[in-house]
Amino acid sequence: MKRIAVLLLLFVSQFTFAQDKVAVFDMDGTLISEEPAYAMAIFAKEYGQNQIETVNDLVNELKALTKNPRYDKMLKSFMKTDPIKVYPQMMDVVDSLKAEGYKLVICTGSEVRFAEAVNKKYFNNKFDVVIGSEFRAEKLKPTNSSINDKEGKIDNLKSNGITPTIVYGNSHGDFPMMKWVGNGVLVIHDDKASGEYDKPEQYIKECNELGFKTIKISDWNLSENPSWKTK
Structure with a gap:
């Protein structure tokens, strides 16, 4: 199994884990590319x-x-058609957390059956639970929005009986989850050569103020920082 970066292990190890350790991941822009579009x-x-x-x-x-x-x-x-690009670095994170006994959850704004299909094809069903936006009228709850975003992600996690230990996201849409849990990691894709979106500096500033971590996908390629490399 590929080894998670040392820094990411430190993110998690500083917490005392409950019996159920739960890592929640946003999908678009966190696990898979959102370039050129979602x-x-x-x-x-x-x-x-x-x-x-x-x-x-x-x-x-x-x-x-x-x-x-x-x-x-x-x-x-x-x-x-194999239209989706997966970040292999984030799969290292997923594999390492799985090995640590974490329950893995996708909580995404994408439609739930679409996200389930991505989990099956690209993630080999490594995620135990997939929560997404619901557009089928017969499945909607009167008190919940159909769009799984921002505070709606918290509502849907709670309705599934899930309290995360750590949350990985890439935008303000994931900040409410991070704030709720108090343990967030913002994934930043700032590699212009790969065509990924730049993330605004205010994201990093806000994470620093809230005590959350930020990681850059491009850092895995820096020879001067071998702790980010994978085997």
């Missing part, structure tokens, strides 16, 4: 019937797609 958005544009220019357009298209009886077949066809 995988869910690429899927919606490929299989949807309408032009998508705004977030509302995307949500409406996803609502329509999830009602389609061929939705699962669409997912399989989409996944066969």
Whole structure:
């Protein structure tokens, strides 16, 4: 098994673990690339019937797609094109936490069945629970938003009986989870050569103020910092 970076082990080891150790991961931009667009958005544009220019357009298209009886077949066809880039460095983190006995959870804004398909194809079902946005009317709870984001992520984790030990995310949409738990790690993709998005400096500043950690995917490639390298 690949070895997690020493620094990441220190992030986790400073805490006294309960019997159930739970690591919660955002998906887009944390475990998989969101460049040139979110995988869910690429899927919606490929299989949807309408032009998508705004977030509302995307949500409406996803609502329509999830009602389609061929939705699962669409997912399989989409996944066969191998459209998703996984961060191997983050898989090292996942594997190491799994070996430490953590329960692993995906908590993402992507549609839940889409996220489950990603977990199966790209993560070999390493995640024990997948929580995502729900667009099927019969599945929605009156008190919850269909979009799994920000405070909605906390609500959905609580409704599943999950209290994280540590949270990994990449944006302000994950900050409420981090603040709730008090143990967050912000994943930053700042490698311009790879085409990844730059993350605003205020994210790092806010994490420092809140006592959260920040890690850069590109740091794994720095020869002057071998502790970030994997075997």
